[in-house]
Structures are given as C-alpha cells and as structure tokens.
Amino acid sequence: MNALHLPGYRILDFKQNKYDYLYVIEPEEPPYVCIHCGSIDVKFTKHSVRYRDVVDIPSQGKRVLLRIKHRRYKCSACGETFYEPLNGIDTFAKVTKRLKEYIMEQAVKRSYEDIGDEVGLSSQTVKRYFDEVVMEIRNNTKIKAPRVLGIDEVYICKRARAVLMDIEKGIMIEMLESNTKAALKAFISSMEGYENIEAVTMDMCPAYKYVCKELIPNAKVIIDKFHVIAFANKALLKYFNAIKNKANTAETQELWGVRKILLTGKEKLTPDKVAKRDAIFKKYDELKIAYWLKEDLRDVYLAADSKEAFELFYLWEENVPKSMKHFVKIKNALNRCKQEVINYFKFPDENLTNSFTESMNRVTKDYVRLGRNYSFDIGGGGNYA
Ligand SMILES: [Zn+2]
Incomplete structure (x- = not known):
C-alpha cells in the first residue's frame, strides 16, 4: 500500500x-x-x-x-x-469516492463552508456532492407509503422543516429541507403506493390539509390530539406570562413553582400539588379560568365516539368566555377544521397520539445521535398531551 x-x-x-x-x-x-x-x-x-x-x-x-x-x-x-x-x-470525477463519503459523514454536523475549507473545495461544490449522493440514495430506494402518515414540523436553525412519519411503525420516513406545499407534494407522490394512504395525522396547518385533499382525497385527515392540547397549553402560558411580567420577585418565584403543575394533566397531580395550584388560583382568577378551559378541552378526548366528541366540543365552545381572547382564538381555529379534529375519534383502535409523540421523540433522538447539535423545537410546542 x-x-x-x-x-x-x-x-x-x-x-x-x-x-x-x-x-x-x-x-x-x-x-x-x-x-x-x-x-x-x-x-x-x-x-x-x-x-x-x-x-x-x-x-x-x-x-x-x-x-x-x-x-x-x-x-x-x-x-x-x-x-x-x-x-x-x-x-471523470473531480473527487475521490472516499472524499464523497467523508463529505456525507461531515455534512450532518458541520457547515458546507467549513468542510469546503478543510478539503479544498467551494461550499457550493460540497453541497452539490452532498445533494448528489442524497439523490442517488433516494432514487435507489423507493420509499413505501405507510398506511397512516404523520406530518409535523421541526425548527432547525430557525427554519421549519416538514417531518414525515410512519405512525403505525413509529418511525421517521423523511425530514424535508423545507415545509412548503411543493416540497411536501413532491415527496408524498414519490412514495410507492401513496394513493393507498388511509389516514394522515397533522397539526392545524391548512397547507398540509390541502396538499392531502389534492393528492390523496380518500385519506382521512386527522388533527392529532397532541396538537390540540399543545395549542391550549400555549394559550394558558400566555395568561401565565402576562401575570408573571407584572409580578414582584416573591410572586414570580411562587408562579415559577406552579408553572409545571399548570401544564400537567389534573389527574396526574399529587394532593400537595393540587393545593399549590389552588392557592395560586385564589390570587389569579384569569389563570384559573384558562387552566380549566385547557383541562376541559382535554376531557373532550375522553369521548367514547365521534358523536359524543361533537357534543362535548360544542359544550366546551359554549363555555369559552368572550373575554378569554386566547381561547376564543382556539375555538375559532378548531371550528375551521372541526371535521379533522373529530376524525381522531374514528380511529378508536389506534393510539395515534402515543405513536405520534413516540415517533417525534425518536426523530429528536435520531438527530441528536447523528451529532446534529441543533436546538429542537417540535411544532406542537412540547410534550403536553
Ligand atoms: Zn476494444
């Protein structure tokens, strides 16, 4: 040698x-x-x-x-x-095969510029080799469409990327470069047997819904419980933050002590946590109302079937006070996609939310394992469901 x-x-x-x-x-x-x-x-x-x-x-x-x-x-x-x-x-290649492999290995943790400086190529050239290999892999392995597809987004370096999952298997299928309709459409239609996808779980983003209606009109669009509850938790935090911003030091400390309690389901709280929560509620009425609106929305998900769910949603909406503007916003958003929210109850045998959160957690772990030191922010806003 x-x-x-x-x-x-x-x-x-x-x-x-x-x-x-x-x-x-x-x-x-x-x-x-x-x-x-x-x-x-x-x-x-x-x-x-x-x-x-x-x-x-x-x-x-x-x-x-x-x-x-x-x-x-x-x-x-x-x-x-x-x-x-x-x-x-x-x-006639301008780089060795092993350099291409090296670029693939390094590109998951470093910038193209950085690699280019190291090996003696421009960042554009490094990116081109990276893209070429990705395309090669993609062309050689036609991905089979899952029965239940999950679409979500993650933010990496402040850029939204669509993540596609096989909900039943609990695995990530692909993470796209962006979250545009065009990218999503191109990818879904590239999967083998995509016409047979039976259901798609997603958040309340209308763009995803329209892509599915266009491409796979027979698939049921399901807005996952995870996203609905995350939405309510975000609204609750808006009230929490508004109060905290006006609080003095002692009050701030007390508020921080209950933040996690407020985001936890009521059935999971120990008696002393319940006492702490209720003590705060005596001081801040709006926080109390927001908390119970969130919890009542969670309870809608205890419905046995779609008919009961419809009724419970209706009751919940009736109970949202006009003054609670962050929850009025949720009410309106849910109203615009009521059918998709209710579709969740049409798959009673499948614990979509669990599979969904598990898949998302795995995606995060896979990324960390690959050495991508990016901060992760899952679209739904955390593991609240
Ligand atoms: Zn010859």
Whole structure:
C-alpha cells in the first residue's frame, strides 16, 4: 500500500506546503479489458496522457490533491481508444469516492463552508456532492407509503422543516429541507403506493390539509390530539406570562413553582400539588379560568365516539368566555377544521397520539445521535398531551 492508503497507484512525485499535499500518481497496472469491445488479453498501446486533478480526503490537517497521470489506450482488437479506469474514483470525477463519503459523514454536523475549507473545495461544490449522493440514495430506494402518515414540523436553525412519519411503525420516513406545499407534494407522490394512504395525522396547518385533499382525497385527515392540547397549553402560558411580567420577585418565584403543575394533566397531580395550584388560583382568577378551559378541552378526548366528541366540543365552545381572547382564538381555529379534529375519534383502535409523540421523540433522538447539535423545537410546542 502506498502512503495515500489508496490502492492501485504508484506515487511519482510529492510536494507540500503549509496547507496542501500534492501527490502525482499513476495507476500501477495497465488496463485489463477494453471498455468498448470487452476484449481481454489483447494488446493495449499507449495513445496519450492527460493529467487529471482529483481532490482527496484531508490528511494530517492538510488538503490533499491527487494529480493523476491518466493514460489513454488504444485497443488492438477494435481500434477504439479509452482512458484507463481509476480505482476509487468515478469516471471523470473531480473527487475521490472516499472524499464523497467523508463529505456525507461531515455534512450532518458541520457547515458546507467549513468542510469546503478543510478539503479544498467551494461550499457550493460540497453541497452539490452532498445533494448528489442524497439523490442517488433516494432514487435507489423507493420509499413505501405507510398506511397512516404523520406530518409535523421541526425548527432547525430557525427554519421549519416538514417531518414525515410512519405512525403505525413509529418511525421517521423523511425530514424535508423545507415545509412548503411543493416540497411536501413532491415527496408524498414519490412514495410507492401513496394513493393507498388511509389516514394522515397533522397539526392545524391548512397547507398540509390541502396538499392531502389534492393528492390523496380518500385519506382521512386527522388533527392529532397532541396538537390540540399543545395549542391550549400555549394559550394558558400566555395568561401565565402576562401575570408573571407584572409580578414582584416573591410572586414570580411562587408562579415559577406552579408553572409545571399548570401544564400537567389534573389527574396526574399529587394532593400537595393540587393545593399549590389552588392557592395560586385564589390570587389569579384569569389563570384559573384558562387552566380549566385547557383541562376541559382535554376531557373532550375522553369521548367514547365521534358523536359524543361533537357534543362535548360544542359544550366546551359554549363555555369559552368572550373575554378569554386566547381561547376564543382556539375555538375559532378548531371550528375551521372541526371535521379533522373529530376524525381522531374514528380511529378508536389506534393510539395515534402515543405513536405520534413516540415517533417525534425518536426523530429528536435520531438527530441528536447523528451529532446534529441543533436546538429542537417540535411544532406542537412540547410534550403536553
Ligand atoms: Zn476494444
């Protein structure tokens, strides 16, 4: 093996400076087979030589450039000429195969610029190689559409990306570069058997709903319980924050002590937590109303079937005071997609919310495991369901 640890080459010359290594190399063996006629063991005569520069993986903190003496041969059987194949380098590629692999590995944790600086390529070129490999993988493996598809979004570096999940298997199918309708449409229609998707769970984002109506009109759109409850928790926190912003130091401390209690389901509270909660409610009436509106909305999900759920939703809406404007907003939003919210009750055998939150948690973990040091903010607003 040569110093490059790239088999099949002889090193003819070597130069270095502070930043770079340059290796002039040539293939060790002449070609074995004619790429035109397939002849083996016939005479191949040297026709011409071209030097080809190929970027390789960095070594000892320096960039590595291979200058390959690439020979063109003439086949005595068919008379055609051809360049000898190069080991570890795709035909006429400007980088080695192992550099492409290195880029794929590094791109999950570093910026394209950073990798480009290290290996000696522009950030655009690094991105292009990354995209090429991703496309290759995608084209080679046609993803099978799940029976129940979950769509959600995550924010990575303040940019929303759509996440698609197989809800039944509890796994992530794909994370898209963006969350636009076009991206979602392109991806869903690329899945094998997407026409047969039976149900799609999502948040209240109308764009996702319309994509599904257009592409898979027979699939039931379900707004997941997780998102509805998260919505209510966010509203509750708005009241909480408004009070906290006006509070003095002692009051602030007391409020922080109940924040988590307020976001926890009432049935999960121990008696001393209930006492703490009720003590706060004596001081802040609006917080109390907001809390019970949130809890009552959670109770709607105890309905046995869709008919009962409709009735409970109706009762809940009736009880939202006009003065509680954050909850009036929820009421209006739920009204606009009532059918999709109620569809949740039409899948009684499947615990969609659990599968959903489990999938989302796994997505987060997968990302962390891959070494992506991004802060994660799940679209729904946390694990509240
Ligand atoms: Zn030939």
